[in-house]
Amino acid sequence: MxxxxxxxxxxxxxxxxxxxxxxxxxxxxxxxxxxxxxxxxxxxxxxxxxxxxxxxxxxxxxxxxxxxxxxxxxxxxxxxxxxxxxxxxxxxxxxLVRGEGLDAMLRGGAITLPDVARWGAQICDALADAHDAGIMHRDIKPSNILITPSGIVKVLDFGVARAADPYATADRLTRTGLILGTPPYMAPEQARGFPEPRSDLYALGCLLFELITGQLPFQAPDTMGYLSAHLTQEPPTPSSVAQAIPPVWDDLVLTLLRKDPHQRYWNAAGLAQALRRLDHAPAPVPNAPTLRLTSTDIPVRPEPGEYLLATSIGGNGTLRLWDIATGRPVTQPLTGHTGAVFRMAFSPDGRLLATGSMDTTVRLWNIATGLPVGEPLTGHTDTVEDVAFSPDGRLLATSSMDTTVRLWDPATGQPVGEPLTGHTECVAGVAFSPDGRLLASGSLDTTVRLWDPATGQPVGEPLTGHTGHVLRLAFSPDGRLLATSSRDWTARLWDPATGQPVGKPLTGHTNIVWDVAFSPDNSLLATNSEDNTVLLWDIATGQLIGQPLTAPANGDVTAMRSLDGPLLAVSIGEDGTVRLWDPATGQPFGQPLTTRAHPPVGVLLSPRIRHRTRS
Structure with a gap:
């Protein structure tokens, strides 16, 4: 020719x-x-x-x-x-693209992990664009991926496989004869004739496995052998095939190779983010547990004095402050409450800690000395359920079982205005919006209310939809969303500007959802539950990301973030040992804390402290 x-x-x-x-x-x-x-x-x-x-x-x-x-x-x-x-x-x-195909590169063996992460993310970018246009590739494999001399990925042959199928119909890709796709990379549902966009992600999982190990996840002598393996066999972990592969890579690749498409990454865009985080992930720590790579928030390892953790232990109201970097307490125990402390809040500048107690009082503490500041704040007539500082630190909001919300001036310890009334049962949670213009409260009356903290007046109508007690609330860092948790086993997202729900309730827990926390980049929501799991949600899609983080035996697990700190997963052992993890990398954050107390142990992360005085 x-x-x-x-x-x-x-x-x-x-x-x-x-x-x-x-x-x-x-x-x-x-x-x-x-x-x-x-x-x-x-x-x-x-x-x-x-x-x-x-x-x-x-x-x-x-x-x-x-x-x-x-x-x-x-x-x-x-x-x-x-x-x-x-x-x-x-x-x-x-x-005409000048470059080298991945099939040619693989003849020299496995590819370096940073290159695989970088190129894999670009493949995902291409797939995300195609899937948004309603086009599946159906034949992701090394020979369809070119790498230019400048390191740019080019994906070939979109739609060609389907176009070439003489038996393709609108509802089924193939009935007999031609097998659509390449068997060593073919998703189980595609082998059955019913592909979907996540079938491309499965094929990419096979490709990533091959790139980082130098061999395919399944070995077979012929087409039927490969199809049978995809349908019935579990793949090995990449680290069992090749040395020095971190657990987060095992986790990512094996998630892509799940038989059920719904258990894979939800979409190519989310997978692209995960791969880019892998490209920048720190070196693995030996014997660290495997956590899912999920958040775009990758915190630096803490330095001494940079982050503090407050813990409330047991029912006597005793608190401790710990240096995350060393795992050691920084002051003597904070004593003064005569009842259990349910919630704590650091001031935005990290200098004060506010605590609310079953003894009906609120106390302020000097972080540097561990000593109380002023007299207890009194006025509530029942247990103080939650405390929250405004973003500028000039107001402190407290909620109580007495059905009210109160505002205080933390500089003087005096109340500001009259109590905010309207809820008909215990007010379990309060949260300020990032700009300080809204205060949200959630109640056992199943409603959420929005308030103007400057006037103490309600804003709009109560937010209704939960069928159980509303427990905790959190605004997204950009202020566009409000998240709520409930005894109805769900979390919900709301538009605080309109008071309307955003998307469907987040269902996945099998018991009470206790708390909610956003990642600093607004992309993820973490929820923790009485079912002893932490779940992570993609805010854009409302879909779960990865596998649940499960509590240790007879222990607890939760998630938290400070005003300007990272999103962290927290595991609390039966002996009261507290361990923090960065869910973005699966790496521990700081040192373990030995509280020598039985769960539950309340925890709260301070804002980043030392950076405020750095040049």
Whole structure:
């Protein structure tokens, strides 16, 4: 075919490759005087009505695919047919990409983890764009991925596999004959003939496994062997095949290789973020438990004095302050409350700690000395359930079992205005918006109320939808969302500007949802529950990310973040040992704290302290 002129303008110059569907040539576009790549789809050659139907479908779907315009997708310039009569063969004209295919690179063995993370994220970017346009690839494999000399990924052949299937229908990809896709990379549901976008993610999981280990997750002598393996066998962990692969890579790849598509990453965009975090993840710590790579928040390892953790232990109201970096207490125990402390809050500057107790009082503590500041704040007539500082530190809000919310001036210890009334049962949680213009309260009366803290007046109507007690609240860092937890086993998201729910309730826990916490980048919500798990949710989709983080035996697990600190997972052992983890990397954050108390142990992370005085 060398020298042949296709479509009256594309001169074939040099064959670049050949596969099951045809040949790829470097060609010269004689009209525009530029080099191009031409794929000649020989699979559709042949006469009869079936060949005509297949060619027509190929041209139709190639036109759809040509709509994709993305820097990681090879651009389609033109399409046409060569030959006459029953020997007509379609061809596809694409940009000519100078680079090397991953299939060629793999001949030299496994690829370095940073390169795999970087290239995998770009593949996901391409898939996300295609999936948003309603186009699945169906044949992700090394030979369909090119890497340019500058390290840019180019994904080839979107839609070509389906277009070439002579049995494709609107509701089923193939009935018999041609297997759509490449068996070593084929998702179980695709092998059954029912692919979906996450089938592409499964194929990418096979590809990532191969890139980091140098071999495929399943070994088989033939097509049926591969299909059987995808359908019935569990893949090995990559680290069992190749050395020095961190647990977070095992976790990511094995999640992609789940048989059930719903247990994989929800979409390609989320997976791209996870891979980019892997590209920047710190070195693994030996014997660290495997946690899912989920959050874009990757906190630095704490320095001494940079973050403090407050713990409330037992029912006598005793508190301790700990240095996260050393795992050691920084002051003597904080004593003065005569009842259990339910909630704590650091001031935005990290200098004060506010605590609310069953003894009906609120106390303020000097963080540097561990001593009380002023007299206890009195006025509530029942247990103080929650405390929260305003973003500027000038107000302290408290909620109580006495059905009221109170505002205080922490500088003087005096109340500000009259109690906020309207709830008909215990007010379990309060939270300020990031701009300080709203105060939210949640109650056992199942409602959420919004207040203007400047006037003490309600804002809008109560937020209704929970069918059980509303327990805790948190505003997203950008203030656009309010999250609530409830005894109805759900968490909910709300638009505080309108008071309307956002999306559906977040269901996944099997017991009371105690608390909610956002990641600093607004992308994730963490929830913890009486079922002893922490779940992580993608805010954009409302979908769960990864597997639950489960409490140690006879212990507790929770999630938290400070005003300007990272989102952290906290495990509390039966002996009261507190361990913090960065869920973004699966790495421990700081040192374990030995409280020598039985759970439950309340925990609260301070704002980052030392950075305020750095040059």
């Amino acid at each position: 060398r020298g042949q002129l296709l479509g009256g303008r594309y001169r074939l110059m040099r064959q670049l490759g050949e596969g099951g569907m045809g040949q790829v040539w470097e060609a010269q576009d004689e009209t525009l005087d530029r080099p191009v790549a031409v794929k000649v789809i020989s699979l559709l050659a042949g006469g009869g009505s079936r060949g005509d139907e297949a060619r027509a479908r190929f041209l139709r779907e190639a036109r759809i695919t040509a709509r994709l315009q993305h820097p990681n997708i090879v651009t389609v310039h033109d399409l046409g047919e060569t030959g006459t009569g029953d020997n007509r063969v379609p061809f596809l004209v694409m940009e």
